[in-house]
Amino acid sequence: MMLEIKDLLHKLDALLVAHFYQRDEVVALAHLCGDSLELSRKASQSPKNLIVFCGVAFMGQSVKVLAPQKRVIMPKMACCSMARMIDSEYFDRSIATLESYGIPKEDIFPITYINSNADVKAKVAKMGGxxxxxxxxxxIFDYAKSKQKKIFFLPDKCLGQNLAIADGKTSCIIGNASKEEVLGSDVICYDGFCSVHQLFSVSDVEFYRQKYPDIQIVVHPECDPSVVSIADFVGSTSQIISYVQSLPLEQRVAVGTEFNLVNRLRPKLNGINTTFVLSASKPECPTMNETTLQDVLDCLRAYEDNMPINEVFLDDDTQHWAKIALDRMLELS
Structure with a gap:
């Protein structure tokens, strides 16, 4: 199977990219492996016109937004659970709720996490976000503060709250807060979350610190604020990889992020594991794990037969405004 996949990739002159959370066998075949934005940027800049994206839907959409001339196919049209928690209609409802509380639309500055679909990114851009x-x-948060407006952070409440806490700002979660709490908050968060990063708890941190007093606790900012506040290091996927791999191998570390990534972080030390998943469960991303080698093969065969499956398409308006939202971020980055 792997040989046929490689042959088809060569024959179709295709670029196979895989997110860090993909299965080991998929990552092993990929031409590029990385986090969502890194992959989208590199894929959009590739000379190859066919991109095979092993990830979730919003990632394939981001490639299409940045490089509309490319053809983007996904072996599995998997959907990020967080991205599914908000769409353009729910965005409009949230803005209407804030307006009903007396906050003018022009006084709201929206920021959407990359883990959102293109229609939401487009809505955010139309409001100047x-x-x-x-x-x-x-x-990006510092830039938003300079606008001196209410920051509406979506869809991840944890990342929004963690940003606010780190900056000494007040925050609340729309739908769970009273009108008075909303009006009194600097940052208003949408009630979305990552199903994987919600699995890590304070008790997990306490367990590892009791068992290994010298252990380093490393977590992703999508984790609950109660966990982030007591971690030794907090960072994005790429930042976690760099940090953990910079530690001496004898330094024990418990990592609060997706299982497949943690499993690949470091080799064992003389057969002894010093890298642990910060959970008693197996925190795999179910949607990332949907993509199999058979799916990759099937989508390549279908494309070769001129019957492509799971190709990414966006309407012109969504394409235009979602690109503005991404370009604004890239200009600041």
Missing amino acids: LVCTSANAKK
């Missing part, structure tokens, strides 16, 4: 990633969120 932009996109952020976990790596550049602080820089």
Whole structure:
């Protein structure tokens, strides 16, 4: 199977990219592996016109937004659970709620996390907002503060709250807060979250610190604020990889992010594992794990037969405005 996939990739002159959270066997075949924005940028800049994206839908959309002339196919049209928690209609409802509380639309500055679909990015751009990633969120947040408006952060409440806490700002979650709490908050967060990063808890941190007093606790900012506040290091996927791999191998570390990524971070030390997943469960991203080698093969065969499956298409308006949202971020990054 792997040989046929490689042959088809060569024959079709295709670029195969895979997110860090993909299965090991998919990552092993990929020409490029990285986080969502890094992959989207590199794929959009590739001389190859066919991009095979092993990830979730919003990632394939980002390639199409940045390089509309390219053809983007996805072995599995998997959907990020967080991105599914908001669409353009729910965005409009949230803005209407804030307006009903007496906050004028022009006084709201929206920021959407990269983990959102193109229609939401387009809505945000039309209100003057932009996109952020976990790596550049602080820089984007600082820019948003300079606008002196209410910041509406979506869809990840945890990242929004963590940014606010780190900056000494007040925050609330729309739908869970009273009108008075909303009006009194600097940052209003949408009630979305990552199904994987919600699995890590304070008790997990306490367990590892009790078992290994010298252990380093490393987490992603999509984790709950209670976990982020007691971690030794907080960073994006790429930042976590760089940090953990810079530590001496004898330094024990428990990492609060997706299982497949943690499993690949470091080799064992003389057969002894010093890199742990910060959870008693197996925190795999279910949608990232949907993509199999068979899916990759099937989509390549279908494309060769001029019957492409799971090709990414965007209407012109969404394409235009989603690109503005991404471009605004890239200009600041």
